[in-house]
Amino acid sequence: MAVHPSAARDPSSVPLWSRIDRLVVAALVVAAAISRFWHLGYPPEIVFDEKFTVSQARCYLTHLPYRTTHPPVAAMTTAVSMWVLGDQPIAWRIGSATLGTVLVGVTYLLGRRVLDSRMGAACVAGFVLCDGLFLADSRLCLWEIYYLTFLAVAYLMLARFIQTQDLRVGRRYLAIMGAMLGFALGSKFALPAIGAIVVLAFATYSILIKTNGPGEHDKIDLRRATPRIIDTIALVGGTTSLVYLGLFFLNYWFGWWGGIEDHLTYVKHELHSQTLLVGAHPYAAQWWTWPLMLRPLLYWFQNNFFNDPTMPAASIRAMGNPILWWAVVVAIVVATMRVVAGLRDFLCGAVSHWRLAFIVVGYFAFYTVWIPVARYKFIYYYMPALYFGFFALADLVDRCWNGRAKTVEQGALLAVLAPMLLLSLGSFAGLMLAILIGAAYAYTAASDARIAGKFAAVIFLFGVGGSFVYFLPLWTGIPISHAAFDARVWFRGPGLPNWL
Amino acid sequence: MRICDVSKISRLRRSRRIAFAMLVVCSISIAATALCDDNLLVNGDLSQGSGDAPTGWRSQALIATAGTVQWIHPTSASGELRISNNGSNIAQWGQPVDLDQGWYLLTAEMQSDARPASGAVLGIRIGGRTFGVSPSEGPEWSLRGAYFKLGEPEEYEARPEVVCQLSARGTVAWRQIRLIRVAQEPPSGRFIKIDVAQALASRSQRKSAARPKRYALAAGAPWTVPIVMLLFAAMAVAGWVRLGRD
Numbered sequence: 001m002a003v004h005p006s007a008a009r010d011p012s013s014v015p016l017w018s019r020i021d022r023l024v025v026a027a028l029v030v031a032a033a034i035s036r037f038w039h040l041g042y043p044p045e046i047v048f049d050e051k052f053t054v055s056q057a058r059c060y061l062t063h064l065p066y067r068t069t070h071p072p073v074a075a076m077t078t079a080v081s082m083w084v085l086g087d088q089p090i091a092w093r094i095g096s097a098t099l100g101t102v103l104v105g106v107t108y109l110l111g112r113r114v115l116d117s118r119m120g121a122a123c124v125a126g127f128v129l130c131d132g133l134f135l136a137d138s139r140l141c142l143w144e145i146y147y148l149t150f151l152a153v154a155y156l157m158l159a160r161f162i163q164t165q166d167l168r169v170g171r172r173y174l175a176i177m178g179a180m181l182g183f184a185l186g187s188k189f190a191l192p193a194i195g196a197i198v199v200l201a202f203a204t205y206s207i208l209i210k211t212n213g214p215g216e217h218d219k220i221d222l223r224r225a226t227p228r229i230i231d232t233i234a235l236v237g238g239t240t241s242l243v244y245l246g247l248f249f250l251n252y253w254f255g256w257w258g259g260i261e262d263h264l265t266y267v268k269h270e271l272h273s274q275t276l277l278v279g280a281h282p283y284a285a286q287w288w289t290w291p292l293m294l295r296p297l298l299y300w301f302q303n304n305f306f307n308d309p310t311m312p313a314a315s316i317r318a319m320g321n322p323i324l325w326w327a328v329v330v331a332i333v334v335a336t337m338r339v340v341a342g343l344r345d346f347l348c349g350a351v352s353h354w355r356l357a358f359i360v361v362g363y364f365a366f367y368t369v370w371i372p373v374a375r376y377k378f379i380y381y382y383m384p385a386l387y388f389g390f391f392a393l394a395d396l397v398d399r400c401w402n403g404r405a406k407t408v409e410q411g412a413l414l415a416v417l418a419p420m421l422l423l424s425l426g427s428f429a430g431l432m433l434a435i436l437i438g439a440a441y442a443y444t445a446a447s448d449a450r451i452a453g454k455f456a457a458v459i460f461l462f463g464v465g466g467s468f469v470y471f472l473p474l475w476t477g478i479p480i481s482h483a484a485f486d487a488r489v490w491f492r493g494p495g496l497p498n499w500l
Numbered sequence: 501m502r503i504c505d506v507s508k509i510s511r512l513r514r515s516r517r518i519a520f521a522m523l524v525v526c527s528i529s530i531a532a533t534a535l536c537d538d539n540l541l542v543n544g545d546l547s548q549g550s551g552d553a554p555t556g557w558r559s560q561a562l563i564a565t566a567g568t569v570q571w572i573h574p575t576s577a578s579g580e581l582r583i584s585n586n587g588s589n590i591a592q593w594g595q596p597v598d599l600d601q602g603w604y605l606l607t608a609e610m611q612s613d614a615r616p617a618s619g620a621v622l623g624i625r626i627g628g629r630t631f632g633v634s635p636s637e638g639p640e641w642s643l644r645g646a647y648f649k650l651g652e653p654e655e656y657e658a659r660p661e662v663v664c665q666l667s668a669r670g671t672v673a674w675r676q677i678r679l680i681r682v683a684q685e686p687p688s689g690r691f692i693k694i695d696v697a698q699a700l701a702s703r704s705q706r707k708s709a710a711r712p713k714r715y716a717l718a719a720g721a722p723w724t725v726p727i728v729m730l731l732f733a734a735m736a737v738a739g740w741v742r743l744g745r746d
Contacts, residue, residue, distance in 0.1 A: 062710045065712050068713050168743070171743040171744060231743045234738055236739070237735060238735030238738075239736045242729060242733055245732070252725060257715065259724035261721070262716070263720070265719070266715065280587060
């Protein structure tokens with residue numbers, strides 16, 4: 001949808017909900033459900049950290065304690081599905097698959113509000129749909145999709161709160177936001193707290209702006225805003241804590257915990273456990289390797305740790321869609337430059353800037369928090385930052401589509417395709433196709449800049465779709481020939497890049 | 501005289517027969533020894549091969565750097581397989597084998613400085629799991645081995661594979677690798693016995709079992725839970741009410 005320039009400056013501007021939205025969100029959710037639920041029971045065995053989540057669920061069903069793991073939401077959900085469907089792989093994973101499907105729909109709704117565009121919203125939901133790491137984690141009983149989905153709903157509530165002028169209406173969104181943050185904190189140890197801090201920071205910013213009127217350059221009066229900020233923090237913090245503590249009710253019910261002191265002991269124990277996870281790990285990936293996807297992680301392999309040339313290769317990898325991941329790097333750089341350029345206006349209360357600032361702050365908050373952490377790290381820790389990165393990328397594609405992106409931004413978006421073409425098609429064919437696309441873009445740009453932007457967006461989206469189909473076997477464990485497997489594992493070391 | 505000559509001739513003939521019989525027995529023994537080298541592995545002494553590849557063996561490594569896997573093979577002599585891991589890595593030499601139900605003895609001479617020693621294994625990989633023995637610590641070559649009891653081949657999803665594996669730091673070498681079939685259950689002795697079929701069955705049972713891990717003994721006072729919950733509820737309600745006044 002083309003956005004009117006004046007509307008884009010209004011924080012409350014959102015594309016009106018229409019039949020197109022219903023159709024788009026329905027199509028996205030159906031596609032997500034197909035990709036998440038298809039052969040969900042495969043592989044028919046415990047995969048990677050399912051040994052923790054499924055074990056904990058079994059312990060709940062047999063009223064036994066299970067200490068050494070994350071908070072209980074994923075395991076409790078799994079226990080319920082196992083109680084209904086029996087102890088089988090589909091029952092283990094149905095919670096993740098459901099939330100992974102919901103996440104695509106929620107992302108569309110959030111995209112409409114954060115990007116103020118249907119095209120951008122469809123893109124960002126499509127990126128979540130077509131990313132390998134989001135897909136693989138949605139098809140396994142792991143913690144990531146749980147907390148990411150709850151955080152996404154919290155972000156949606158934040159957007160609704162910011163875009164609502166009436167605080168009596170807005171407090172509903174704050175309450176739901178608090179509950180979602182509680183569920184997120186109850187799904188994964190500590191990490192969702194970063195999301196809570198980001199959300200509260202932007203809710204506070206919104207209160208400041210609302211208290212001081214809609215004018216873009218009003219001076220911020222902290223004294224007037226402080227009581228409302230305290231009320232907001234009380235409402236969100238109280239709801240979050242209430243829900244979070246309530247999620248541990250089974251620990252009290254079964255007598256494993258006596259009081260709050262036991263909860264604090266558990267938190268101390270988990271923090272201490274993190275300090276023990278130092279040293280080398282074959283799957284470890286340093287934080288600075290994540291955006292370029294240099295070291296994915298092997299979740300599962302069939303029969304043999306190594307790829308057996310005499311058998312079809314079947315494995316599940318925690319790796320993303322390379323085009324998306326590499327393009328996110330470009331998009332975040334572009335978004336950060338735009339935020340920095342508009343920083344003064346943002347600080348002075350130009351609320352139209354909250355959208356991009358929210359994306360950039362969210363990305364760097366979840367990413368940089370890992371820099372000082374000493375324990376070994378894995379690539380899937382990048383997921384919450386990547387989620388924000390998808391919004392920056394969708395914004396870039398949307399701006400290309402609407403002719404608002406600069407030529408250099410369009411060129412950078414297309415340039416991301418070059419390594420993919422070279423690595424998947426081989427040097428000659430890949431180079432020829434890359435040159436052909438570059439020449440076609442240059443010709444279009446010379447004649448009509450708007451059409452050039454649309455060309456860049458369409459070619460990029462085709463690349464994303466093609467890459468999704470190409471790499472699908474590595475995310476779902478579909479058996480493929482040894483040659484097909486070799487063609488997809490682009491990096492095998494020695495050295496830093498190693499797709500295992 | 502004649503009788504005496506006949507007796508001599510008779511003795512001579514008997515000696516010749518005995519000598520011939522001994523020759524035949526020796527020949528049969530030598531041939532039988534040669535034929536009875538019942539090593540089920542191809543190129544178990546690692547003497548044959550071309551380039552860096554010993555015949556029948558293949559190398560694999562999670563992180564394959566130069567020198568990680570090596571075949572050391574002096575000219576016209578038996579060779580050795582070697583794996584060196586400088587960092588965290590998993591590498592192996594392996595040879596797929598077709599084995600029926602029954603007992604087998606796998607032996608090899610091993611030399612290792614792996615840390616920990618349990619990171620080096622001579623064994624059989626089957627059903628996605630490796631069963632085997634680790635070397636004794638020290639620079640000397642030592643004979644290591646184990647008896648394996650295997651079930652019906654249909655019970656396993658893939659062919660068993662004899663593996664020389666290193667999943668720790670260090671350098672380990674294997675030579676004179678032999679896998680032979682044993683007619684019946686071996687007596688307890690120098691080599692350990694591993695019932696692979698039973699281990700895989702109990703592993704599958706463990707996979708579906710709930711394995712509890714206890715919390716520290718409950719020490720908190722029960723009254724603290726409702727008090728803290730009420731406190732947070734009061735916070736939330738206060739925020740809700742006050743925001744509604746605006």
